[in-house]
Amino acid sequence: MKVIQIDKKKWADGLKKAADAYRLFGPVKEEKFHNFKELARGELPDLGYLNSRLSPKSIIYPQSEVMFEYSLDVTAADHHIMKEVDKDYAPRAIIGIRPCDAKALVLVNHNFDTPEYKDPYWIRALESTTLVGMACDAPCSSCFCTTAGCGPYHEEGLDVLIVDTADDYLAKVLTEKGEKFLNTAGWNTAADTDVAALQLETGRQEAEAKITAFVNTDKLRQIDTNELYKAPFWEDVSFSCINCGTCTFACPTCWCFDIQDENRGKAGMRMRNWDSCMYPLFTVHGTGHNPRGTKLHRVRQRFMHKLKYYVDKYDVGIQCVGCGRCIRSCPVNIDIRRVCDLMNSHGDAKDSCAV
Numbered sequence: 001m002k003v004i005q006i007d008k009k010k011w012a013d014g015l016k017k018a019a020d021a022y023r024l025f026g027p028v029k030e031e032k033f034h035n036f037k038e039l040a041r042g043e044l045p046d047l048g049y050l051n052s053r054l055s056p057k058s059i060i061y062p063q064s065e066v067m068f069e070y071s072l073d074v075t076a077a078d079h080h081i082m083k084e085v086d087k088d089y090a091p092r093a094i095i096g097i098r099p100c101d102a103k104a105l106v107l108v109n110h111n112f113d114t115p116e117y118k119d120p121y122w123i124r125a126l127e128s129t130t131l132v133g134m135a136c137d138a139p140c141s142s143c144f145c146t147t148a149g150c151g152p153y154h155e156e157g158l159d160v161l162i163v164d165t166a167d168d169y170l171a172k173v174l175t176e177k178g179e180k181f182l183n184t185a186g187w188n189t190a191a192d193t194d195v196a197a198l199q200l201e202t203g204r205q206e207a208e209a210k211i212t213a214f215v216n217t218d219k220l221r222q223i224d225t226n227e228l229y230k231a232p233f234w235e236d237v238s239f240s241c242i243n244c245g246t247c248t249f250a251c252p253t254c255w256c257f258d259i260q261d262e263n264r265g266k267a268g269m270r271m272r273n274w275d276s277c278m279y280p281l282f283t284v285h286g287t288g289h290n291p292r293g294t295k296l297h298r299v300r301q302r303f304m305h306k307l308k309y310y311v312d313k314y315d316v317g318i319q320c321v322g323c324g325r326c327i328r329s330c331p332v333n334i335d336i337r338r339v340c341d342l343m344n345s346h347g348d349a350k351d352s353c354a355v
């Protein structure tokens with residue numbers, strides 16, 4: 001284990017040096033909420049935040065992204081020919097990403113980087129990004145990361161994990177990419193490994209003890225998919241949903257997109273835009289038939305995908321890191337923790353609806 005001690009007085013100078021080699025992103029307070037933004041030269045990330053309203057997923061996987069350009073000018077020799085667009089994959093670093101949001105990128109990676117399909121935009125963006133995580137010492141009351149395969153000091157997906165010890169930061173080096181970033185920032189004072197290990201372990205235990213929300217997922221894999229699909233509770237679970245899509249847009253593990261051509265005059269762009277399984281048009285066929293034509297179908301799809309199909313397909317747990325964003329942002333208080341418990345206990349006793 002390698003841990004670097006960063007004197008807080010050297011934090012700003014280090015980031016200034018790192019900015020010579022990396023585009024820096026970090027949490028910034030905008031009106032009432034924190035969001036991840038590209039930091040202006042000399043601007044510091046606000047590490048005193050709880051969690052951002054939206055995850056930093058969009059830095060790797062933009063909400064709207066141009067894939068190709070083309071001309072509609074029939075007098076041009078190359079009209080209607082799709083052309084790659086130049087993209088900026090210069091090194092960048094996300095400072096202060098929470099462990100849950102880094103783990104979420106690992107879950108999304110199962111969709112975009114597979115033996116059968118390799119998404120070039122996702123892969124290049126992820127490869128060019130160094131994730132400098134900030135351990136979470138003040139989890140929100142709606143966080144349930146410790147039972148969602150994650151935790152406030154979880155390291156999966158991160159290149160560096162930083163822990164605030166009041167006087168200093170301890171930076172645990174997790175990958176070569178992370179080490180390179182710390183060197184570039186000029187932070188290279190090795191901490192006493194035994195002392196640092198104890199501080200990290202104590203911090204982890206104290207942070208985990210503050211998590212008060214949990215989910216049960218132990219039976220999801222063994223429950224029959226068709227039985228779960230036909231469970232009587234979906235009617236009640238979906239009753240109040242207004243299909244606004246907020247839960248999917250706020251979620252760091254959702255990946256659905258749509259591809260559309262946008263034309264302006266004789267110039268055209270092929271775009272990839274985030275989409276949501278909660279929208280009625282998401283699955284509508286060219287014939288007009290919609291296999292998920294009711295909100296019951298759509299709400300069931302969201303939870304079945306995250307808590308059953310994903311679990312069965314990838315065998316890496318649920319497609320959720322327990323960040324609690326969908327709970328905090330749903331206008332009608334639909335709560336994935338309760339739905340997960342209903343699904344996990346389906347068949348144990350007569351289904352009751354508590355959602």
Ligand code: SF4
Nearest residue numbers: 241242244245247330
């Ligand atoms: S945020 Fe709530 S109301 Fe909106 S689509 Fe999601 S579950 Fe439905």
Ligand code: SF4
Nearest residue numbers: 251320321323324326
């Ligand atoms: S499903 Fe909800 S709690 Fe889970 S990762 Fe997505 S937004 Fe967070």
